[in-house]
Amino acid sequence: MTTNTSYPLKRVDFIFLNENDWKQILSKTLKRDKQEIINCLMSSELKGRGGAGFPTGLKWKLTSDSEADEKFVICNADEGEPGTFKDREILSQVPQKVLTAMAVCAYVIGASKGFIYLRGEYKFLQHALTNAINEFEHYCEDIGFHFQTSIFMGSGAYICGEETALFDSMEGKRGEPRNKPPYPTSFGYLGKPTVVNNVETLAHAFTIFKYGAKKFRDLGVQYSRGTKLFSVSGDTPTPGIFELELGMTLQDFVEEFGDGDTKAVQVGGASGFLVPRKRFSETAIGYQGRLTGISLPTGGSMMLFNSTRSMYNVLHNYLDFFREESCGQCTPCRVGCQQLLAGIEAVKRGEKHSSYLEKLLKLSETMQLTAKCGLGQSVANSFASIVENFWEEMVF
Amino acid sequence: MNSTQALIKDLAIRYGRERTSLLPILQGVVEQEKYLTEFSMIEIAKELDIPASDVYGTASFYSFLETKKMGRYIIRVCKTITCFMKGKNQVLLTIEDMLNITLGETTPDGKFTLLQTNCLGWCHKAPAMMVNDEVYTELTPERVREILGQYFRRNE
Numbered sequence: 431m432t433t434n435t436s437y438p439l440k441r442v443d444f445i446f447l448n449e450n451d452w453k454q455i456l457s458k459t460l461k462r463d464k465q466e467i468i469n470c471l472m473s474s475e476l477k478g479r480g481g482a483g484f485p486t487g488l489k490w491k492l493t494s495d496s497e498a499d500e501k502f503v504i505c506n507a508d509e510g511e512p513g514t515f516k517d518r519e520i521l522s523q524v525p526q527k528v529l530t531a532m533a534v535c536a537y538v539i540g541a542s543k544g545f546i547y548l549r550g551e552y553k554f555l556q557h558a559l560t561n562a563i564n565e566f567e568h569y570c571e572d573i574g575f576h577f578q579t580s581i582f583m584g585s586g587a588y589i590c591g592e593e594t595a596l597f598d599s600m601e602g603k604r605g606e607p608r609n610k611p612p613y614p615t616s617f618g619y620l621g622k623p624t625v626v627n628n629v630e631t632l633a634h635a636f637t638i639f640k641y642g643a644k645k646f647r648d649l650g651v652q653y654s655r656g657t658k659l660f661s662v663s664g665d666t667p668t669p670g671i672f673e674l675e676l677g678m679t680l681q682d683f684v685e686e687f688g689d690g691d692t693k694a695v696q697v698g699g700a701s702g703f704l705v706p707r708k709r710f711s712e713t714a715i716g717y718q719g720r721l722t723g724i725s726l727p728t729g730g731s732m733m734l735f736n737s738t739r740s741m742y743n744v745l746h747n748y749l750d751f752f753r754e755e756s757c758g759q760c761t762p763c764r765v766g767c768q769q770l771l772a773g774i775e776a777v778k779r780g781e782k783h784s785s786y787l788e789k790l791l792k793l794s795e796t797m798q799l800t801a802k803c804g805l806g807q808s809v810a811n812s813f814a815s816i817v818e819n820f821w822e823e824m825v826f
Numbered sequence: 827m828n829s830t831q832a833l834i835k836d837l838a839i840r841y842g843r844e845r846t847s848l849l850p851i852l853q854g855v856v857e858q859e860k861y862l863t864e865f866s867m868i869e870i871a872k873e874l875d876i877p878a879s880d881v882y883g884t885a886s887f888y889s890f891l892e893t894k895k896m897g898r899y900i901i902r903v904c905k906t907i908t909c910f911m912k913g914k915n916q917v918l919l920t921i922e923d924m925l926n927i928t929l930g931e932t933t934p935d936g937k938f939t940l941l942q943t944n945c946l947g948w949c950h951k952a953p954a955m956m957v958n959d960e961v962y963t964e965l966t967p968e969r970v971r972e973i974l975g976q977y978f979r980r981n982e
């Protein structure tokens with residue numbers, strides 16, 4: 431029994447292809463039955479592109495099923511994961527696609543208000559985006575659809591990209607993640623059912639409304655359908671943003687984007703995994719699935735490192751990032767990040783025996799199990815994959 | 827009413843006096859004054875009728891809502907991995923040298939403050955930095971000298 435679980439690398443062009451037909455797609459889609467739109471998204475097998483990979487159709491359905499006097503749709507443009515810069519480009523080049531998908535979502539779930547949570551670092555986009563929103567709202571009015579969108583600016587906090595921290599931030603509080611459940615689909619912004627989708631997820635939804643579910647689903651591999659934007663940076667002759675069909679192996683990726691001397695690739699940003707050269711060919715890029723062997727969930731950050739780089743410095747940089755960006759609300763994460771950083775420094779300086787790294791690995795495992803949100807839980811991803819694969823670089 | 831009070835009144839009229847207006851109001855003050863003083867936070871608390879400690883609690887959470895005195899131009903150099911690999915330290919040294927201050931300091935004339943920040947979302951054009959809301963990418967010491975030179979010549 432064989433199932434295709436990886437494909438050769440294939441470049442595609444949907445997201446940035448702009449045929450300026452959003453008005454047509456919007457009017458057409460708003461005439462469709464709500465349930466039918468949900469079914470279409472479900473059969474496309476679109477999964478969230480913000481990192482967690484939750485099925486988008488199901489998210490819209492759950493929110494649509496929640497009873498409430500008010501609901502919201504929020505586009506998550508906090509894009510703070512190191513090595514990710516695709517959402518910025520979508521919002522500068524094709525904001526109408528994102529707004530169209532937000533409006534369709536509002537129609538499906540029964541909302542009339544949308545927000546774009548835009549990270550403070552992207553304030554330069556605010557003006558053009560506001561103009562795009564004005565034009566969009568005008569058109570909605572023209573076709574008799576009541577939908578308003580506003581931009582909510584962030585202020586330099588990575589954790590606010592976590593959806594419940596994002597709600598608290600919009601509510602004028604510290605951006606500290608909430609306990610889940612309740613989930614945003616029933617209790618989100620201001621306690622109302624809320625869909626939070628990543629910028630890119632919404633752009634793909636536009637593709638699906640335009641071309642139909644089948645066209646999208648036919649791309650990619652099992653469990654990882656469609657295309658994905660990859661933000662490529664580091665030691666590469668061609669840094670930039672590339673739309674690729676999901677499911678290629680890391681080997682293919684490195685052949686395309688590497689500089690001939692790639693020693694490791696960090697997939698999914700600081701909260702993702704480091705893959706060393708010896709495992710490039712057995713690693714497929716997509717969402718985890720039973721049949722896919724080693725497959726990595728990914729927000730699309732791909733950082734390449736060549737043999738001139740010290741993996742100790744890389745890990746040190748990531749841990750410094752987490753230590754600063756941890757909201758400090760729960761002990762395993764707040765103290766854990768500090769201890770991991772201090773720990774690898776002590777080993778490097780020779781003040782601790784190399785076996786101390788084992789203790790630190792245990793600590794990162796504990797964080798994975800006990801931290802309250804995805805930030806603290808995912809520190810172990812890069813920590814373990816770097817320490818285990820580059821043990822000697824940590825010590826000498 | 828001094829200018830800060832007037833500004834806060836204006837912002838409250840524009841954004842409303844709900845708790846959900848707190849961040850936009852704080853951002854509005856920072857946009858004009860570059861940082862939040864105790865006075866402005868107390869004024870905001872009065873305007874929204876919430877405890878001043880809530881205003882401070884929220885403000886202190888966000889790295890772009892400074893509660894310490896800042897210069898009129900806040901320089902934030904990205905220190906995350908790709909910028910680090912592509913020469914962020916040279917950028918930093920060039921700025922320190924030109925401004926004669928070290929990281930975290932403000933020039934005596936109150937014009938520039940030098941800070942570091944995390945990934946700005948321009949890694950494919952690293953190293954990157956922001957000066958207030960403006961982003962500069964593909965920095966080299968020469969380009970930094972050119973950019974800062976333009977700010978030196980700016981009088982306001």
Ligand SMILES: Cc1cc2nc3c(=O)[nH]c(=O)nc-3n(C[C@H](O)[C@H](O)[C@H](O)COP(=O)(O)O)c2cc1C
Pocket residue numbers: 477478479480481482483484506507508509510511588589590591592593594626627628629631632803804805
């Ligand atoms: C620490 C942390 C940071 C996150 N940052 C972002 C972000 O910047 N953008 C984003 O879309 N999702 C981010 N997420 C994921 C969101 O919580 C949420 O799952 C996502 O926005 C849902 O949209 P999607 O289903 O379309 O991916 C983050 C999650 C965590 C735990």
Ligand code: SF4
Pocket residue numbers: 589606607755756757758759760761763764801802803804805806807
């Ligand atoms: S895991 Fe870290 S970021 Fe998440 S709630 Fe706990 S302290 Fe905050």
Ligand code: FES
Pocket residue numbers: 512513904905906907908909910944945946947948949952953954
């Ligand atoms: S690492 Fe500096 S912009 Fe991303």
